[in-house]
Amino acid sequence: MRIAVLEDDTHQRVHVIRALNQQMALPEEHITIVAFDKGEALRRALRLDTFDLLLLDWTVPDLDGIDLLRWLRDYQKDETPVLMLSVHGSERQIAEALDEGANDYVVKPFRSLELCARVRRLLKQRSDLTQANAATQTPLQERYGAWLFDRGLLMVEIASPSGDIPHRCEVTDREFRMALALFRHIGQPVSRSYLLEQGSHRGETLSSRALDSHIYRLRSKLGLHPANGIRLQTVYGQGYRLEWVRSHVAPATS
Template sequence: MMRIAVLEEDTHQRVHLIKALSQQMVISDEHIAICTFDNGEALRRAIRVDTFDLLILDWIVPDLDGIDLLRWLRDSQKDTTPVLMLSAQGSERQVVQALDEGANDYVVKPFRTLELCARVRRLLKQRRDSTQAKAITQTPLQERYGAWLFDRGQLFVEFSARAGERAQKHCVTDREFRMALALFRHIGQPVSRSYLLEQSSYRGENLSSRALDSHIYRLRSKLGLHPANGIRLQTVYGQGYRLEWVRAEE
């Protein structure tokens, strides 16, 4: 599932945007979840504790304009989440300013639905490809991250704790597989609890936060996610979890 945050003050425009995305978006059979915000500060608070695959930002909104939020995202947070700017103003100066501040695309309102959705699909594909590109090797059904090999066809994880040893297949549930893959694809970055829950839950299911912690505990053990193996899975207070490479002697 891909998660989109929409910052739009005008209720009519917000409803129109959500309807357009919901009806027109098809990302290789991948579902999308849309979170909406009517002021910049509310979205900034959400970004501090949540994970999104795309941000759609209106330029002028209460509390914190979209362009200021974009500047904060790129300069202060060093966050590379794709951003599509929306604005009723289409002057060359504004477009250039948004791109210089780090926007990935710019759409002038009123937007054309099919064009907007095509731009969103392109940005989400780039996001998906960039996270998967962190894999050392990748085939249509396999992704390798260091000593960990994920096979999406047969849903197993292969891992060898020591160089030269034969890798062993580790049995994980479908839910654990998706949860672990989401962490590896975002290695080095905090991944929010809500993002992990959405990535590992079935449609219509509400997995509890306590259940998430239990799965994380089991994954640490099953996949050897410990500094002795050159990797660490740690809790990020108020947000979620972060998987990161470490030197074994740490």
């Protein structure tokens, strides 16, 4: 899980990071918090990197959080959840942030437990939106068209176009997490740093070359080819993008 924090005040930035590390840490999921003190620095990072959540301070040097939010929603068409932080708590400013596409708004000084509860809610909402609601799905399963991910069995099941018995594809834990990250962001570029983080396990760092090898195997194992209505492409300077092929009807994911 990757969270970007935009906050120019050093004390507040440390406070946010400490709260997230203490309250959000889960043994089964690693959290990476990337901090920025300038809006332009975060905007440059957003062109190359992938995050699960953005915490944006309203007023920062060179590019305010609200202006960055407008750019993200209007020009990038990026729906990454955004929680706005601000010392301003007027009804007008809160309404402005929500109208511009913020998912939530917290007035500073904030309470750590409340901030983290709101963060968890936004992350859960994002996860719920990416999961299919097929009748055969369980809480440990996520379906994306013909591809069914079973987190309990650590297995990917691929439905047959002819309606025959689905093909069960065995993947490693690392491959499973990488593939699921690509499907959860289908249609959007996923950065190499994000995929490397998904592929890392218990402090082990995955090399960039190893990442490319895993992606090559996933393309073959899961049949991520245009003939199957889906394409896994390299995005130069950024990472990879999984997308439905236009000549096919994209299967519903919700």
